Amino acid sequence: MNEQIMAPKKGLMTPFNIGAAIIVVAGIIITILRFTLGLGAVTNLSDYYPWGIWIGFDLMVGVALAAGGYVTSSACYLFGMKRYHAAVRPAILTGFLGYFFVVVSLIYDLGRPWRLPYPFLLGWGTTSMLFEVAFCVALYLTVLFLEFSPVALEWLGLKKARNLVHKLTILLTILGVVLSTLHQSSLGALFIPAPSKLHPLWYSEYIAVFFFVSSIVAGLSMVIFEGAISHKALHHRMGKEYLENHDDLTLGFAKAASMVLAGYFTIKWVGVAAGNHWDLLATGYGLWFLVEMFGFIALPSVLYAVGVREKKFGVIKIAAVISVLGIIVNRLNVSIICFNWYLPSADRYVPSWMEVVISLFMVTLIMLVFRFIANRMPLFDTHPDYRDNH
Amino acid sequence: MSLSRRSFLFGLGAAGTGLAVGKTASASTGKEFTGYPDSYGVLHDISRCVGCRQCEGACNTVNDLDAPEKPFTDTSVLDTKRRTGQESFTVVNRFEPKGKRPHFAKIQCNHCQEPACASVCFVRAFKKSPEGPVVYNPDICVGCRYCMVACPFDVPAYEYDKAFSPRVRKCTMCAPRIAEGKLPGCVEACPKEALVFGKRDDLLALAKERIKKHPGRYIDHVYGEKEMGGTAWLYISDVPFEEVGMRTDLGSKSAPALTSGALGVVPMVVGLWPVFLTGMYGMTKRREKVAAQDQKVAVTAAVQEAEAKAAQELEVCRAKAKTDQEKALAKADKEREAAIAKALEEAATKEVPPETDETPHGEEA
Amino acid sequence: MTHEFYTLYDHMLHSETIIYMIMGISLVAFTLYWFFITGRDDNADD
Numbered sequence: 001m002n003e004q005i006m007a008p009k010k011g012l013m014t015p016f017n018i019g020a021a022i023i024v025v026a027g028i029i030i031t032i033l034r035f036t037l038g039l040g041a042v043t044n045l046s047d048y049y050p051w052g053i054w055i056g057f058d059l060m061v062g063v064a065l066a067a068g069g070y071v072t073s074s075a076c077y078l079f080g081m082k083r084y085h086a087a088v089r090p091a092i093l094t095g096f097l098g099y100f101f102v103v104v105s106l107i108y109d110l111g112r113p114w115r116l117p118y119p120f121l122l123g124w125g126t127t128s129m130l131f132e133v134a135f136c137v138a139l140y141l142t143v144l145f146l147e148f149s150p151v152a153l154e155w156l157g158l159k160k161a162r163n164l165v166h167k168l169t170i171l172l173t174i175l176g177v178v179l180s181t182l183h184q185s186s187l188g189a190l191f192i193p194a195p196s197k198l199h200p201l202w203y204s205e206y207i208a209v210f211f212f213v214s215s216i217v218a219g220l221s222m223v224i225f226e227g228a229i230s231h232k233a234l235h236h237r238m239g240k241e242y243l244e245n246h247d248d249l250t251l252g253f254a255k256a257a258s259m260v261l262a263g264y265f266t267i268k269w270v271g272v273a274a275g276n277h278w279d280l281l282a283t284g285y286g287l288w289f290l291v292e293m294f295g296f297i298a299l300p301s302v303l304y305a306v307g308v309r310e311k312k313f314g315v316i317k318i319a320a321v322i323s324v325l326g327i328i329v330n331r332l333n334v335s336i337i338c339f340n341w342y343l344p345s346a347d348r349y350v351p352s353w354m355e356v357v358i359s360l361f362m363v364t365l366i367m368l369v370f371r372f373i374a375n376r377m378p379l380f381d382t383h384p385d386y387r388d389n390h
Numbered sequence: 391m392s393l394s395r396r397s398f399l400f401g402l403g404a405a406g407t408g409l410a411v412g413k414t415a416s417a418s419t420g421k422e423f424t425g426y427p428d429s430y431g432v433l434h435d436i437s438r439c440v441g442c443r444q445c446e447g448a449c450n451t452v453n454d455l456d457a458p459e460k461p462f463t464d465t466s467v468l469d470t471k472r473r474t475g476q477e478s479f480t481v482v483n484r485f486e487p488k489g490k491r492p493h494f495a496k497i498q499c500n501h502c503q504e505p506a507c508a509s510v511c512f513v514r515a516f517k518k519s520p521e522g523p524v525v526y527n528p529d530i531c532v533g534c535r536y537c538m539v540a541c542p543f544d545v546p547a548y549e550y551d552k553a554f555s556p557r558v559r560k561c562t563m564c565a566p567r568i569a570e571g572k573l574p575g576c577v578e579a580c581p582k583e584a585l586v587f588g589k590r591d592d593l594l595a596l597a598k599e600r601i602k603k604h605p606g607r608y609i610d611h612v613y614g615e616k617e618m619g620g621t622a623w624l625y626i627s628d629v630p631f632e633e634v635g636m637r638t639d640l641g642s643k644s645a646p647a648l649t650s651g652a653l654g655v656v657p658m659v660v661g662l663w664p665v666f667l668t669g670m671y672g673m674t675k676r677r678e679k680v681a682a683q684d685q686k687v688a689v690t691a692a693v694q695e696a697e698a699k700a701a702q703e704l705e706v707c708r709a710k711a712k713t714d715q716e717k718a719l720a721k722a723d724k725e726r727e728a729a730i731a732k733a734l735e736e737a738a739t740k741e742v743p744p745e746t747d748e749t750p751h752g753e754e755a
Numbered sequence: 756m757t758h759e760f761y762t763l764y765d766h767m768l769h770s771e772t773i774i775y776m777i778m779g780i781s782l783v784a785f786t787l788y789w790f791f792i793t794g795r796d797d798n799a800d801d
Binding site for chain 1: 473474476506512533534540546552553554640646648659664667668670671674
């Protein structure tokens with residue numbers, strides 16, 4: 001399917017396009033229902049579960065998987081890995097689209113979305129972790145937009161504006177890392193005031209650190225994963241610099257991901273030890289915790305390591321896919337699966353099919369916009385006018 | 391009469407000040423916060439509740455809520471466990487603790503001293519009023535429902551069926567009635583005096599007094615004194631609280647106290663991350679600069695070396711050329727001499743015939 | 756400044772609001788300060 005996702009010149013009737021069209025049509029219909037009949041008409045949200053998959057998947061997972069932007073740009077511009085330069089643009093675009101559609105999902109989920117600016121204009125509920133998240137996401141979306149804008153400006157031929165923004169690269173990168181550190185961790189910290197509601201194996205005083213560290217894993221893995229897909233599907237759009245450094249970047253990021261996963265694995269155990277919850281490992285939730293720990297953290301770490309040593313890119317790609325799945329599992333565990341874990345099954349939340357369709361709708365829109373931009377703007381390649389300019 | 395007894399603490403002043411009350415400490419100042427002085431609360435004596443649901447009915451009337459399917463006199467509703475909802479700010483549940491008569495416990499917003507809902511709200515839609523009630527302002531609410539996620543008592547409900555003006559719904563402790571000097575609806579309706587309204591400090595003293603006065607009857611714990619930093623609603627019971635559906639694992643730390651650690655890291659990141667990152671950037675740039683300089687030096691050295699080598703080679707070549715030339719000249723000389731010698735020799739051996747040969751030469755000359 | 760807070764929530768609301776303002780100012784000030792520090796560097800470009 002990889003080859004078909006963004007395949008050029010195969011006509012419009014590719015399986016991907018047909019699937020996308022169905023999802024988009026269904027998504028539009030459900031969107032109308034959502035905004036005319038209310039949340040209750042399309043979701044399975046309840047008073048016990050005020051947050052469903054639009055928060056647990058679209059927001060929590062979306063923000064984590066969009067971490068590639070800050071991870072790649074800081075590696076390249078701040079930590080001196082200049083050879084990763086060609087990968088910055090696609091990573092920034094994915095980050096920008098990720099955050100943009102997080103905000104779109106939020107508009108679906110909020111009871112009164114037109115009041116979205118209230119926290120900044122009227123509210124200033126500064127004691128809330130969510131205030132911090134809202135502020136950071138709003139600022140970071142702006143930063144990502146500016147970081148990406150040279151691509152669009154090169155495409156449009158606006159040289160002066162492009163060179164002006166280009167001068168701000170380092171400033172924007174540093175601001176991006178600061179804001180990402182804050183809101184990636186704060187998404188975990190959202191649950192800190194509710195120790196009684198989240199299962200003790202997932203609740204930890206360190207949950208903010210867990211979220212931040214795992215966002216680095218998510219960022220690195222997504223860059224590898226997307227790189228692999230784009231490499232096949234958008235090969236014709238890729239410049240010499242991107243293609244020459246692609247394998248080097250994959251190996252470098254895989255090495256980093258392996259180490260970060262190892263660190264993440266360690267601190268997760270520290271969380272269990274700090275709460276002294278060893279006895280809970282023998283329960284059903286404990287088993288599920290062990291699956292997450294070994295299946296989605298230790299396993300991809302080892303696979304990455306083996307892939308790097310043996311220079312086996314197939315193994316690295318598998319590790320990236322498992323890591324990304326691990327992030328999805330973790331975020332859903334914290335926000336839904338292990339939330340209100342003590343409730344009887346009748347009171348538990350299972351998403352409605354319409355909620356699932358809206359989530360798929362968002363993912364589809366991201367892919368469609370990415371393809372649109374990658375096929376037109378100098379994304380995997382520098383514009384000929386600016387080749388020596390970075 | 392009974393009304394005056396039910397509210398006997400209404401205007402009594404702070405008779406119980408100085409008693410142990412729920413305290414929350416700030417890690418940053420070490421200061422302890424004891425809550426608003428003279429704020430009101432309600433004491434619910436679970437041992438007295440008979441499950442008549444009159445409090446539910448009164449709550450429904452006072453708050454103008456939709457009428458439920460079954461009337462409030464129908465106690466078959468108690469067969470299933472319920473929670474608060476958008477049209478029911480308070481519900482009574484029946485519990486059957488092992489070996490004991492059925493017990494009934496009322497739930498509603500506990501009006502925390504340090505409300506989780508208020509501390510997590512990013513638009514300050516919730517407020518702990520100095521009188522005690524935690525009140526909600528729908529005019530500013532964005533509808534993120536974080537309050538519902540954070541509430542340790544699972545109290546707030548949401549109007550999911552409204553598309554344009556959904557609100558969070560919960561008990562107000564009848565704040566408007568309190569302002570008029572009236573009792574909360576549920577307290578006024580209770581026929582068994584299972585609910586007593588008054589100043590929280592006084593109620594706490596009353597609760598402890600009841601426990602003391604009837605040894606062996608009550609569990610020696612006032613629920614709400616310390617739970618989640620303390621609540622305005624207090625409970626005493628003759629059966630363990632977990633047997634009447636109340637969580638006893640909440641701990642005494644309030645939501646803002648729990649959050650303060652993580653919130654405290656934020657300004658440290660903002661203040662120090664840029665310092666660290668510009669440092670990283672500076673080191674990277676310096677490394678690149680040094681590398682570039684080294685390269686430059688290396689290039690110059692290489693060029694010089696190459697030039698020197700070339701010059702030397704040229705010299706060698708020149709010298710070689712010279713000797714070669716000399717050799718060649720010498721060789722040529724030698725050859726010439728040899729040739730002359732040879733010619734002379736030949737000439738000597740062919741002395742006679744050349745003479746004949748030479749004649750035409752001479753003739754020509 | 757000596758206003759008394761009865762709840763931790765009120766205290767935190769007050770102090771955090773000020774902290775957010777400090778953070779906002781510091782991000783702008785830091786940027787300007789960086790330009791001041793590096794203003795006379797030989798190669799002040801990126």
